[in-house]
Amino acid sequence: MTRFGQWIKNINSTGINNDKLKFINFIAVSDSDDSYLKKEWKSKAKKLRLIYIIFIFSVVLISFFPLFLPPNEQTKWTQSFLNIGINIFVFVVLILDYFLRWITYPIRAGKFSSMPLLFFPLTGVSLLMIISLLPTTFSVFAKFIDENDPFVKLINVFSIVKIIRLLLLLKVIPTFDIFSTIFAKNKFLLINVFIFVFIMAVIFSLLIYSVEGGTKWISVEEYATLNGIDIDKIPPDIIKNGKIEVPINNKILNFGDALYFTFVTITTIGYGDITPTTSLGRVVVIIDAILGIIIFAIPSGIITGSFIVEIQEKYKNKKNIQKQKEIEKLSFAERFYINMKSKTINLVHKNHEHKSSEIKKIIIENNASQDQNNIIYEKLANKLEQTNIRNYSINNKKIEIDVLNIEEIDENFFKLIELLELKWKIN
Structure with missing residues (x-):
């Protein structure tokens, strides 16, 4: 190598x-x-x-x-x-x-x-x-x-x-970090919505082009009125059987024009540089605009709702961390009193004087390297109360953790073991 x-x-x-x-x-x-x-x-x-x-x-x-x-x-x-x-x-x-x-x-x-x-x-x-x-x-x-x-x-x-x-x-920047998190979590749904929007835009562009594109025949008088010129100034070579061929909509001459007009309509921007000239074209545009409002409300709702949830979650986590720091500053007597009221004293104070017979050993079998097992242990230890860990050992194939009270272990500890697909048992 x-x-x-x-x-x-x-x-x-x-x-x-x-x-x-x-x-x-x-x-x-x-x-x-x-x-x-x-x-x-x-x-x-x-x-x-x-x-x-x-x-x-x-x-x-x-x-x-x-x-x-x-x-x-x-x-x-x-x-x-x-x-x-x-x-x-x-x-x-x-x-x-x-x-x-x-x-x-x-x-x-x-x-x-x-x-x-x-x-x-x-x-x-x-x-x-x-x-x-x-x-x-x-x-x-x-x-x-x-x-x-x-x-x-x-x-x-x-x-x-x-x-x-x-x-x-x-x-x-925290705000943009939240947005990136939102898009990451909802990317599958958002991507599918925008794919659907694109397909719908192509379909409506074809409809618009079929009714607003192409040409039609009008009389010489009508041509002169539309262009504001005298009849005798109309070039004779464009007149055929007393009629003149003109675009149905002189702003939609190709599919690209129709596609642009459809996207402007479906996003409800509506610049006004292109407008439908036929009754059928106006009907297509109305349907296009209504569907645009409905469809674009979906990603807008997802992003807005997720943004509020993420803000609340970050605020909640920040508040919990701050509360935990404040609790850690309290004396044992103060924590004892607070948790007696909430009946959760066992989550704050662990008695280190357990008899050795009560100590349970969690054995996690893993064929990972020593370094990889060190990382796995750090992740698992974060889910355990540090005061509940009596001892631990790590080798290339096994992690052994001695805990004082097996009933006080957070259920997320075992969920993490399953997520990492580790084999484990309790002795």
């Missing part, structure tokens, strides 16, 4: 245990959760994360400069050596940024993916970052394209795609 292959294998197998990779991951992905970092590294990591965010934001913003120029100046700037040099710099920065997200992916993938580095290029974030790199790649070759080529202007317009990379920075 080559050194590079061995390096990849090492990252895949030990990435989730590597504190340095966790440190880089926190900075590179603009993570808002610092719970997995070493305590002494958290302050430094937050400062570096802020610097990294500002740096990436500035680099991408600089690449938008051509869009602020007049259209006639954009082509000259796009083909200048200075612009090409800037785009090469932006390209290198974004490639390194992509590489940092790639090598830290095992941290985010966790233990459930055996070779996370192989699968990162197929993830949604990876594909979005690659798309945001394309405009910069095209700009590097703009010097070799004819300045009258429409592709040069397309490069400038397409450069706005790099805003995708800026959107990935917003995760550090």
Whole structure:
């Protein structure tokens, strides 16, 4: 195996245990959760994360400069050596940024993916970052394209795609972090809704094009009235048997026009630049608009409802954490009194003077490595009251945890064991 292959294998197998990779991951992905970092590294990591965010934001913003120029100046700037040099710099920065997200992916993938580095290029974030790199790649070759080529202007317009990379920075802001969580939880339903909207738009576009597209024959007098000209000024070559062929709707001349009009209608924007001219066309538009209101209410309701739930959940968790911290500051006598009133004293105070015969041993069989079992134990221990753990031992095939009172174990502890598909028993 080559050194590079061995390096990849090492990252895949030990990435989730590597504190340095966790440190880089926190900075590179603009993570808002610092719970997995070493305590002494958290302050430094937050400062570096802020610097990294500002740096990436500035680099991408600089690449938008051509869009602020007049259209006639954009082509000259796009083909200048200075612009090409800037785009090469932006390209290198974004490639390194992509590489940092790639090598830290095992941290985010966790233990459930055996070779996370192989699968990162197929993830949604990876594909979005690659798309945001394309405009910069095209700009590097703009010097070799004819300045009258429409592709040069397309490069400038397409450069706005790099805003995708800026959107990935917003995760550090709590509100946008909540939105990303909402979309992640409801992505299946939202994707299906938008697929249905697109299919419906195509169908209605075909209907609109069939009734509003094409041509019709009108009299010479009607043609003169519609165009505000004298009959004798009408070109004779367009007159056939005393009639003139004109578009049914001169704003819908192809399917693209019909598709644009349908999307404007279905989203209830209604610019008014295109309007139906036939009675049947108006009926189609009415149905289209009503269905648009109904369908777009679904994702709006999902997002709004989920946003409220997420806010309430975060507030509840924050309040519970704060309450727990306040309880920990109380003396045992104060906690004893509080819990006597709520009849939950056994959840706060554990008697360490149990007889050895009462101690139960939870044996968890697992063929994982020592390091992997250490991580599994940490996750399981979080579901146990620390005062209920008398002793524990870990080897390559087994985790043994001695608990003082088996009845006081949170049921989520056993749910986590089942989720991790571990074999276990109690002695």
